[in-house]
Amino acid sequence: MTRFMVLYRSPASARDQMASATPEQMKAGMDAWMQWAGKAGDAVVDLGAPLAPAAHVGPGSSGAGEISGYSVMQADPAGALGAVLDGHPHLNMPGSSIEVLEMLSMPGPRRRPGALTRRACPPPLPDDAGCFRVCGVVVT
Numbered sequence: 233m234t235r236f237m238v239l240y241r242s243p244a245s246a247r248d249q250m251a252s253a254t255p256e257q258m259k260a261g262m263d264a265w266m267q268w269a270g271k272a273g274d275a276v277v278d279l280g281a282p283l284a285p286a287a288h289v290g291p292g293s294s295g296a297g298e299i300s301g302y303s304v305m306q307a308d309p310a311g312a313l314g315a316v317l318d319g320h321p322h323l324n325m326p327g328s329s330i331e332v333l334e335m336l337s338m339p340g341p342r343r344r345p346g347a348l349t350r351r352a353c354p355p356p357l358p359d360d361a362g363c364f365r366v367c368g369v370v371v372t
Contacts, residue, residue, distance in 0.1 A: 235306045240300050242322075283300060
């Protein structure tokens with residue numbers, strides 16, 4: 233299956249939206265997202281999270297509209313994703329849009345030395361093992 237990075241754009245930041253929402257509005261919003269995710273089924277790889285700007289590096293523009301969240305989805309054929317995103321609750325907010333980007337495979341090795349990798353936690357490591365472990369994430 234082809235994987236896609238789905239970016240949610242909106243005129244207001246996710247932080248501002250959450251700060252100004254009442255508990256009832258937040259619950260209604262989450263209920264709508266969960267209902268949509270239930271319909272989307274296996275197309276949702278990672279429901280994602282809200283995002284807040286942290287930094288912009290480089291001379292180029294950061295783009296139109298604030299990226300307020302993301303999801304990772306999959307579909308085959310790629311055109312099937314449009315039907316899954318139809319009726320998405322994010323589109324109910326005025327001025328909001330959804331951007332879909334295909335995630336391409338990287339050529340060459342998929343892991344560089346020293347990168348974070350997920351593996352089952354081995355028995356406790358001695359101090360001189362040369363590894364650092366936190367919650368199953370090991371840096372070797």
